[in-house]
Amino acid sequence: MSSHDHHANGVLPHDPEKATLEGRNKILGFWLFLGGETVLFGTLFSAFLALRHNVADGKTAQQLFELPLIALATFLLLTSSMTSVLAIQAMHRQKVKEMAIWLGITVLFGACFLGLEIYEFYHYVHEGHKFSTSAFSTSFYSLVGFHGAHVAFGICWITLLIAQLFRKGLTVVTAPKIYVASLYWHFIDVVWVFIFTVVYLMGKVG
C-alpha cells in the first residue's frame, strides 16, 4: 500500500528494495536460494576434497598452481564485492548515476577476473592438465568452473540491470533486483574465498 503513495508523490522510500511485498519476497527468496547454492558448492567442495590427491598420471596441484596469478584474481574479485557495496549505498542515497558507475566497475573487475581464469585454464590444459586427465583434474575444473560460470552469469545479469536502470530509473521494481544481484555477487566472492583456501592454498601445501 505504501508503495502506491510513494509512486503518487514520486518520492522513493529510503529502502526502495524493501518497500513492496514483491520486493521483500524477492529478497527473502533469494537468501533461501543462496542457501541452496551453498549446498551445491558444498557438494562440489566435498567431491573435490575426496578426489584432490587422486592425480592418476596427471600433474599434482603443487606442480600446477601459480599463486601470484591467483592472488591477483582474488584481489580483483574481492574488490568488486566492495564496489557493489558502494553501489547499494549510492542506491540508498538515490544517486542513480553513481550507482551505475559502481555497478559498471563491479562488472569490469568481474570480467578481468574471468579473463584471468580463462587464461589459467588454457595454460593448465597446455601443461597436460585436461578435464579428463584424472579425478583431481575433473573435480578441479568442475568446482572452479562452476564458480566461473556463476561469475559469467553475474556479469551478464548486472550488465542487464545497468541497462534497465538507465531505461526505467530507480523504482521499487528495479531496486530489489539490484539488491538481489549484489547479494549474489557477495555470495560468489565468499565461495571464491573458500576456493582460494581449499583448492589453491591447500593444493600448494600438498
Place this chain on the structure above:
Amino acid sequence: MDWLTTVDHKKIGILYLIAGGFFFLIGGLEALLIRWQLMGPEKDVVSAETFNSLLTMHGTTMIFLAAMPVIFALMNAIVPLQIGARDVAYPFVNAIGFWTFFFGGLLLNVAWIVGDVPAAGWTAYFPLAGPDFSGGKSMDFYAIGLQIAGIGTLVGGINFLVTIINMRAPGMSFMRMPMFTWSAFITSALILFAFPALAVGLVTMSFDRMFSGNFFVAANGGTGVLWEHIFWIFGHPEVYILILPAFGIISEVISTFSRKRLFGYSSMVFATALIGFLGFMVWAHHMFTTGLGPVANSLFSIATMLIAVPTGIKIFNWIFTMWGGQIRFTAANLFAIGFIPTFVMGGVTGVMLAAAPADFQYHDSYFVVAHFHYVIVGGLVLGLFSGVHYWWPKMFGVGLNEMLGKLTFWTFFIGFHLTFFVQHFLGLMGMPRRVFTYLEGLGWDTLNLVSSIGAFAMGVGTIIFIINIVYSLSQPRTAKGDHWEDGRTLEWSIPSPAPEYNFAQTPLVRGYDAFWKEKMAGNAEMTPAEPIGPIHMPSPSILPFFMSLGLFIAGFGFMYAENEFMNAALANLFSSYVVAGVGLLITFGSMFLRSVYDDAGFHIEEDEINKDRGIKA
C-alpha cells in the same frame, strides 16, 4: 491455451495433479509388468534387459514424476488457502516449476520411444551407471531428465517457503498454522537443501558420461562410493520430503473427521521439524555395507533409530485425536486411518534395517523392498489418496463419490498388504531384490504369486479411482464451501472451487483451527481484516512454458552431441551444439524478456468480487 499460460496456483495444482496422475499410471503399469514377470519361477514375460529398464523407470517415475508432483498439486491447491493468502509469492516462478517438471519427465520417458532406456536402478550406482556398463544414451535420459525436473522442484520449494513466511493473513502466527501447511513448510526446507546435492550428482554423472570425466572412474582415481554419498545426501532427505506432507494430510483429515482439535499440536510441529532435521543426518544408513567402518556405522545407526521418537509422537497424537471423537468413516478418513497401522509396520522394519549388523543380512533383499513400499505406498500413497478425496471438492467444486471411494480404499488397501507383506518373508528367505527371475524349488513360488495377485488388486483399486474421477466430473458442480461441514481450516471458509483471488477480503485469524473457532463463536464466515477493494493479480504468461521447452530441446542437444546419425545434416546440427544452443537461446531469451518487461498485472474490481459473493452492486 489458458492452461499453458496460467499462473494461478490453484490451476497449477490441477496441472500437477493431472501430470502426476498420468506418470503414476505409467509407473504403475511398469510395476505390474515387473510383478507379472515375477509371478512364477522362470517366466519370460519380459527379457532381463527390459526388466532392468522397467525396474529403473518404475522407481524413478514413481518418486520424481508421480509422488512429488501430486504432493506439489495439493500444496499448490491448498497451502495459500490455509494461510489466508491471495496468491503464492512467485506465481510466475510457480508456473516455471510445473513446466520444468513436466518437460523433464517427458524427456525421461522419451527413452522408451527411443528404445534406449535407463537400466541402472533409480539409485544409478557407479560404475553400473557409467558409460562402460550403461552404454548408449540410457542414463543420459536419467541425468538430464531429472536435472530439468529438479529445477522445478527446487523453485517450487523456495516459492512455498517465501509464501508461508511472508504472506500469512493477519493473526496467522506460525503456531496457528494448520499441520498441512507446517509439513509443506518443512518439506520445502528439505527440498531447498537436498535438491542442489542431486543437481551436483547429476552434473557429475553427465560430466563422466559425456565429457570423459573421472569422478567415478576408479582407473583414473575416481570412486563410486562418492556417488553413493552424493546420491544419498539427497536421497535420504527425499523420503522425508515425500512422507512429511502425508503426515500433514493425515493430521488434517483425522482431526476434521473426528470433529476434534488435533491432539498435541505443538508436539506435532516439533516432531515434524525434528524429523526434517534428522532426515539429513542419516544418509549413510544406505551404505552400511560399503565398508565405512564400525564408528560411522554405529553413529548413523543410532541417528536413524532416533527418528522413531518424533514419528512415534505423531502416531500417538493421531490416535489420541480420534480417541473420544465423533469419527466419520468417509473415504478420505478410511485412507487416513488405514495409513496409521500400515505406516507403523513400515517404521518397525525401518528400525530393524537401522541396526547395522542386522542390515548386512537384510541388505539388497526383498525385505528392503517390502520396507520402503510400506512407508512410501502404505504411507505416502495412502496419505495422498486421503488428501485427494478430502480436498477434491475444494479443487473441482464437486465431491468424489463416497461409495466408489470406499471401494477404492478396500481394494487398494487389501491389494497393498497382499503385495508387500509377503515380501518381508521372501527377503528373509533370501530372495534378492532386482532379480528378473528365480528358479523353481526355492520355496518362493507361492509368496511371489500372492504378491503379484495383490499388485493387480491395487491396479483394480486405481481403475475404480479413475472411474470415480470421471463420474464425479460428470456431475453438476454443487460442492459447498464447507463441503464436509466439519471443516476447521481457512480453505473451507471460501466457496468451492476457490475464486481466482482466493479471499474477497483477507480473513482475520483469531486462533488455531481458525474457521472452526469462528463457527463455534456462532459466525458463518471469517471476520475480514480489510474492507473490500480491488485485488491485484499477476498476468498470465507463456514464458514459463517456453523456458522449460528450451531446456528440453537443449537437453537433447547435449545428449546427442556425439551421436552417430545416419543423416549427415542431423549429425552436423547436433555435433556443433546448434540444437543445444537453440534450446538455451529459447530459455535465456525468455528469461531476458521476463527481466526487461515488468509485469504490471491487472486488478479485479469490487463489482466483480461482489457478484461472486452474490451481492448486487
